[in-house]
Amino acid sequence: MDWPEVNVPMLDADDCRLISDEEIEDIARECREAWKLGSAPIPNVIQVMENAGIICTRATLGHVKMDGISHVSVLDGRPYVLIAEDKANAIRNRFDAAHELGHVVLHSKISAAQYAKKELYDLLEGQAHRFASAFLMPPESFAQEVVWPTLDNLLSLKSRWKVSVASMIVRCRDLSLLTEQLELRLWKGRSARKWTKGEPGDDALAFEQPKLMMRGAHLLVDSGIFERTELVHQIGLPSETIEMLCNLRPGYLSVQPDAGDNVVPLKLKRDTTRSGRTRRAEVLPFPQ
Structure with missing residues (x-):
């Protein structure tokens, strides 16, 4: 930083x-x-x-x-x-x-x-x-x-x-x-x-809140330098402690991103279909 x-x-x-x-x-x-x-x-x-x-x-x-x-x-x-x-x-x-x-x-x-x-x-x-x-x-x-x-x-x-x-x-x-x-x-x-x-x-009077550490944590995550779980691992403290010390909202480091964002897309192989019909598989002979 x-x-x-x-x-x-x-x-x-x-x-x-x-x-x-x-x-x-x-x-x-x-x-x-x-x-x-x-x-x-x-x-x-x-x-x-x-x-x-x-x-x-x-x-x-x-x-x-x-x-x-x-x-x-x-x-x-x-x-x-x-x-x-x-x-x-x-x-x-x-x-x-x-x-x-x-x-x-x-x-x-x-x-x-x-x-x-x-x-x-x-x-x-x-x-x-x-x-x-x-x-x-x-x-x-x-x-x-x-x-x-x-x-x-x-x-x-x-x-x-x-x-x-x-x-x-x-x-x-x-x-x-x-x-x-x-x-x-x-x-x-x-x-x-x-x-x-x-x-x-x-x-x-409202409590004065530190913001420098919070902005630093957001910058590291939002810039893709660290994933949230990796940031916790690098610091080596419980996520709740880091959130308190950095003035982050509770759960910011412990809540995982939406699983739907990490789904790997699946595609059919290029030669598996021809004219809407499945290609017949090639049978391999086995010796006795």
């Missing part, structure tokens, strides 16, 4: 303790500039990532505390991102995608040993969260729309920015738009409204 060229700014830092909040804000802005996103809300995060050459997929992981995973391959230098779909919340799923993008941009040079340390792991996660907030809510535009940071005001911005009220509260804190007292009041008010397990408007 001729995938889109990788166009992802990556921070050249091998120690997460040396990455500052200012650097995170700067590289989030650099990503927006590289992808010509301006400072407006991003309509579709996964589409932006795929256009930048990142292979994205969504799958059920069976682990509610795992939101996703990302990796930059040493074989082709291409980032790969898997987003967990266990949580039925498109707003959260969208932030998770931006979070994994943060790991790709910030931590591609970080060793696995740093992830293994609890205190550094928490720092890495916090940095990816900061990147996601800065990427989704750039300061020059988002701050201007927060006239007064009340719960109702933030909720009114949710459909436009496509982020949760909780994420907006954190972003307002990062941009110094809140005092400690006001931030505490917002968190208590959010809890009093019982928004901790779900906010108004969570179901109003």
Whole structure:
């Protein structure tokens, strides 16, 4: 497959303790500039990532505390991102995608040993969260729309920015738009409204679907490069798993084409009939 060229700014830092909040804000802005996103809300995060050459997929992981995973391959230098779909919340799923993008941009040079340390792991996660907030809510535009940071005001911005009220509260804190007292009041008010397990408007947004892998699978099959069963054999995974990872419709790889399309036509031999009568067969003599 001729995938889109990788166009992802990556921070050249091998120690997460040396990455500052200012650097995170700067590289989030650099990503927006590289992808010509301006400072407006991003309509579709996964589409932006795929256009930048990142292979994205969504799958059920069976682990509610795992939101996703990302990796930059040493074989082709291409980032790969898997987003967990266990949580039925498109707003959260969208932030998770931006979070994994943060790991790709910030931590591609970080060793696995740093992830293994609890205190550094928490720092890495916090940095990816900061990147996601800065990427989704750039300061020059988002701050201007927060006239007064009340719960109702933030909720009114949710459909436009496509982020949760909780994420907006954190972003307002990062941009110094809140005092400690006001931030505490917002968190208590959010809890009093019982928004901790779900906010108004969570179901109003459809899940963002990866399309690059799906288009690739269709291209291979429709171009005659592989039959569907052969494609499954080449990949070596169950057809249901491939359909999930490639965002294909259920049954696309497991349902066989119509058998009528594969019937071999039969023809009579040219010399079997003459004038509508069957030619007499030649009898071969057998010796005793």
